[in-house]
Amino acid sequence: MSSILKEIKEALAVLSIPEKAVFFPKFFKTGKGEYGEGDLFLGVKVPDQRSVAKEYYSKISLKELSELLSSKYHEHRLTALFMLISKFEKTKDLSIREEIVEFYLNHLSHVNNWDLVDSSCYKILGRYAYETKKENLLRDLSESEEMWHKRIAVVGTMHYVKKGSFELTKEFVTRNLKHPHDLMHKANGWLLREMGQKNGNELIHYLNKYYTEMPRTCLRYAIEKLDEEVRQDYLKGRI
Template sequence: MTLAKVVAKALADLVIPGKAEIMQTFFKTGKGEYGENDLFIGVTVPDQRSVAKEFYKTITLDELIELLSSKIHEHRLTALLMLVYKFEKTKDKIGQKEIIDFYLKHIKYINNWDLVDTSCYKILGRYCFENQDSKILESLSDSDDMWEKRMAIVATMHHIKKGKFELTKTFALKNLKHPHDLMHKANGWLLREMGKMNETELLDFLNLHYKEMPRTCLRYAIEKLDEELRQNYLKGRI
């Protein structure tokens, strides 16, 4: 039995009856929805983290492919969690670049918002920040694929945590009018995180752009502001 199959068996042993149906509804797996045809078996994220921590040190990148390319959502998420743990423990540049190349080569399997959000800023965001090279994220932001666009903006979470905001603002503006609500939420979320670090940066951005921002994006962005200020933005009084 391959190590990937051992991991899959460990996840199967943690299935909660009835949870898969709930997760398939939550992650919009119906016909025409963003997660169409995604399959769930019903394992909680904390349990997936536990499995990932147990196996990430011994599983190889080649073995991870079997899980990351699985039709089962929990297999892909657990694979990405293991990849994050591997990246966090890898100190040499060659090893980090190998993980980055692996991530990008198999990017088509990172195809739901939780898969993106769990992995991209801890891998791509950190790598691009530490190497002072935003080309990977710029390319993803220009992609026609929504998940790749979301990766670009969410990856800037690492930059925000380090007090750098320009990429976040650039990517938010570039895809401000994207047709999908999941991009509006991502843009608003990252702008809100920027505001938590530096409210002036957020207010300056809002004062220039809030009237053209989709409502969902705006609501997410202003969530942590003073209530009176929030209402002023929502009612267009600024």
């Protein structure tokens, strides 16, 4: 193990909170058959992980990040992703950004819980796809059989939504509208809600076409910011 990796792991270990180490496995569903099965936790809060990442991101190599991102401990992986995001955001060199995107895609098997996905995918993959017009990077993931890949794709379009571009979000939500997993229902509804925050007419138009087909969780997330009367109209099928 390199000295930098040792320092990072020791820094996270010092920040471990025993009560959190007990709570997190339940919160992130690590039991047998659950989506986070087998994941291990140190018990470090996210702000503390961000602080560690801020201190070390410029000092750690991608090779060392690969080892950290491959860790069995959840906080090691999330801290690694925070550092990867910083490396991506702090450089304007396209070749370095391409190297980081390739690294991210090659390590998707370790981006395997909703917080790991949601914290990283749109800041790295979504932004890169938008800026280089390489939507197929996300589209290929949306068509994958792997649930985490599908979530990376739709949440990755958050960067598009923030820029006022909605077609890719609608495409991915529609493709996986009836996915069996609740985590996809939540992600789809979340991105539709964010689209509505940017352009209410876009959301209403999409809802009017698809709301009767949506899983209830997806619909509730999507309409969360609408006026209560309108929310009830959708929930009760009065549109």
